[in-house]
Amino acid sequence: MINLFLRHCQVCLYSLGKACRSPLPTLMTTAVIGIALALPLGLHVLLQNVQRLTQGWDSAAQISLFMKKTASDAQINSLADTLGKRADIKSVKVISRTEALAEFREYSGFADALDALADNPLPAVIVVYPNLASDQSAEALETLVDDLRGNDNVDLAQLDMQWIQRLFALMDIARQGVWVLATLLAMSVLLVVGNTIRLAIESQRDEIEITKLIGGTDAFIRRPFLYTGLWYGLFGGAIAITLVLLALWVIDAPVQRLALLYQSSFSLQTIDFATLLLTFVFATFLGLAGSWIAVGRHLDEIEPR
Amino acid sequence: MIEFHHVSKRYPGGQEALTDANFTLNNGEMAFLTGHSGAGKSTLLKLIALLLRPSGGQIIVNGQNLNKVSKRKIPYVRRNIGIIFQDHKLLTHRTIFDNVALPLVIAGHRHQDISRRVRAALDKVGLLDKEKKYPLMLSGGEQQRVGIARAVVGKPRLLLADEPTGNLDPELSEEIMKLFLDFNRVGVSVLIASHDLALIKRLGHRVITLDHGQITSAEKVAVSADD
Numbered sequence: 405m406i407n408l409f410l411r412h413c414q415v416c417l418y419s420l421g422k423a424c425r426s427p428l429p430t431l432m433t434t435a436v437i438g439i440a441l442a443l444p445l446g447l448h449v450l451l452q453n454v455q456r457l458t459q460g461w462d463s464a465a466q467i468s469l470f471m472k473k474t475a476s477d478a479q480i481n482s483l484a485d486t487l488g489k490r491a492d493i494k495s496v497k498v499i500s501r502t503e504a505l506a507e508f509r510e511y512s513g514f515a516d517a518l519d520a521l522a523d524n525p526l527p528a529v530i531v532v533y534p535n536l537a538s539d540q541s542a543e544a545l546e547t548l549v550d551d552l553r554g555n556d557n558v559d560l561a562q563l564d565m566q567w568i569q570r571l572f573a574l575m576d577i578a579r580q581g582v583w584v585l586a587t588l589l590a591m592s593v594l595l596v597v598g599n600t601i602r603l604a605i606e607s608q609r610d611e612i613e614i615t616k617l618i619g620g621t622d623a624f625i626r627r628p629f630l631y632t633g634l635w636y637g638l639f640g641g642a643i644a645i646t647l648v649l650l651a652l653w654v655i656d657a658p659v660q661r662l663a664l665l666y667q668s669s670f671s672l673q674t675i676d677f678a679t680l681l682l683t684f685v686f687a688t689f690l691g692l693a694g695s696w697i698a699v700g701r702h703l704d705e706i707e708p709r
Numbered sequence: 710m711i712e713f714h715h716v717s718k719r720y721p722g723g724q725e726a727l728t729d730a731n732f733t734l735n736n737g738e739m740a741f742l743t744g745h746s747g748a749g750k751s752t753l754l755k756l757i758a759l760l761l762r763p764s765g766g767q768i769i770v771n772g773q774n775l776n777k778v779s780k781r782k783i784p785y786v787r788r789n790i791g792i793i794f795q796d797h798k799l800l801t802h803r804t805i806f807d808n809v810a811l812p813l814v815i816a817g818h819r820h821q822d823i824s825r826r827v828r829a830a831l832d833k834v835g836l837l838d839k840e841k842k843y844p845l846m847l848s849g850g851e852q853q854r855v856g857i858a859r860a861v862v863g864k865p866r867l868l869l870a871d872e873p874t875g876n877l878d879p880e881l882s883e884e885i886m887k888l889f890l891d892f893n894r895v896g897v898s899v900l901i902a903s904h905d906l907a908l909i910k911r912l913g914h915r916v917i918t919l920d921h922g923q924i925t926s927a928e929k930v931a932v933s934a935d936d
Contacts, residue, residue, distance in 0.1 A: 407817055407819075408817070411817060610800075611800055611802075613798075614798050614799075614800060614811075615811065615815065616784070617758075617760075617787070617792065617798060618787060618788075618792065618811060618812050618815065618859070619784045619785065619786075619787035619788035619812065619815055619816070620784060620811075620815045621781075621784040621785075621815075622781075622784075624784075624815055708760055709755075709760065
């Protein structure tokens with residue numbers, strides 16, 4: 405038993421050494437695997453980030469009340485006070501016309517255009533955060549919106565909810581897409597490893613034949629090829645992770661800038677440990693499976709005569 | 710050691726390579742298998758090594774009926790037989806040491822054990838100083854001796870050789886044959902296919918003659934070479 409374990413270790417290291425002694429072909433094979441795996445992995449990480457960003461958004465539906473321009477500051481503030489006391493409203497936030505203009509000037513980049521205007525074109529806004537549990541239906545929200553719309557000073561009441569639902573639906577599609585992509589690319593990895601191992605078997609035909617002649621079992625002959633496939637998978641996984649980390653590092657600065665523009669403290673999260681581990685396990689498994697298929701198909705064809 | 714009972718071998722093309730072959734090689738016996746090319750010498754050896762399956766009849770090697778050996782068990786049968794080929798069948802990308810060590814590695818021996826036994830085998834064939842060389846750096850006779858070292862390193866009780874002296878000059882042939890005699894002397898059964906009749910006669914062991922797939926004589930020679 406220990407002997408068998410030792411022999412496995414031996415073959416494992418032997419095939420690693422062999423792969424390292426021909427670095428270029430090894431690198432090419434593993435790079436193909438790495439790139440194929442980097443695509444779904446990268447998308448997965450991006451989706452995870454988007455998900456983190458939008459977490460809590462569904463419960464934080466907000467209603468924007470755009471006030472009529474005729475409404476005075478006093479009227480607006482008193483309305484905000486009244487609304488703030490209602491049981492179905494958690495809090496309100498008043499954005500006065502001046503504040504709205506200042507914000508717009510700062511973030512929109514149309515400062516010069518605004519200067520050209522004689523009058524402030526922006527209305528005051530009361531942002532209402534409803535006091536509703538997230539499981540409460542959209543109907544309750546609609547009733548609240550209708551109610552608020554009834555106020556004389558309110559020009560427009562807008563429920564900022566629909567776009568979030570659409571976003572979530574889109575993300576669901578993207579998530580499924582990542583799985584489809586991962587499946588397809590996993591199959592291509594199987595084929596790449598399988599083909600590489602097939603070529604290796606072909607080039608060692610004489611050696612395999614001689615080994616069979618002097619009593620080598622199929623398991624003995626299979627072993628180095630299987631370990632080679634395993635190493636390919638493992639290296640491919642490492643390359644995939646490196647590529648995704650590199651990509652994240654490259655887009656980190658622009659994302660920070662964008663987050664700043666949204667006044668958000670959001671920062672890109674890199675690959676978490678579970679995903680990292682899963683990628684390695686999955687890549688190794690693919691390498692092993694690919695070589696297993698190739699070995700199973702081609703080793704039988706080589707029989708000494 | 711080897712028993713053939715009404716063994717026949719017909720190739721897929723319909724060509725009959727061996728017809729109703731019967732003979733016995735006793736434990737510790739040495740015999741030559743001779744006949745013109747295509748007489749079925751190689752076929753007979755391949756049947757013993759399970760490189761071919763007979764079309765009919767029974768072959769018993771070392772007490773084991775080869776018809777009852779499943780494909781999975783073939784390697785274990787081959788491990789008990791040392792086989793020597795005319796074209797040596799050495800691994801050209803491995804050192805002499807590694808080539809000779811291969812049967813022991815396959816059988817899963819321990820490292821120290823392997824070194825010791827490989828050196829002993831190389832010493833026996835007089836190539837101990839060549840262990841770090843590669844097969845193509847050696848002469849034909851030396852390569853054949855490496856093949857013999859590989860065949861005997863696992864201490865098999867039966868040695869098979871297919872034209873082991875086919876490409877060698879008479880002097881080297883004699884040397885190689887002497888090695889086989891040495892192994893036979895310590896109890897190993899040896900069956901050698903060869904058409905070098907002059908050499909065979911001189912060695913004075915039993916000769917099995919094949920002609921068109923039939924054993925025409927399996928005479929026993931009373932006097933062996935050492936007497």
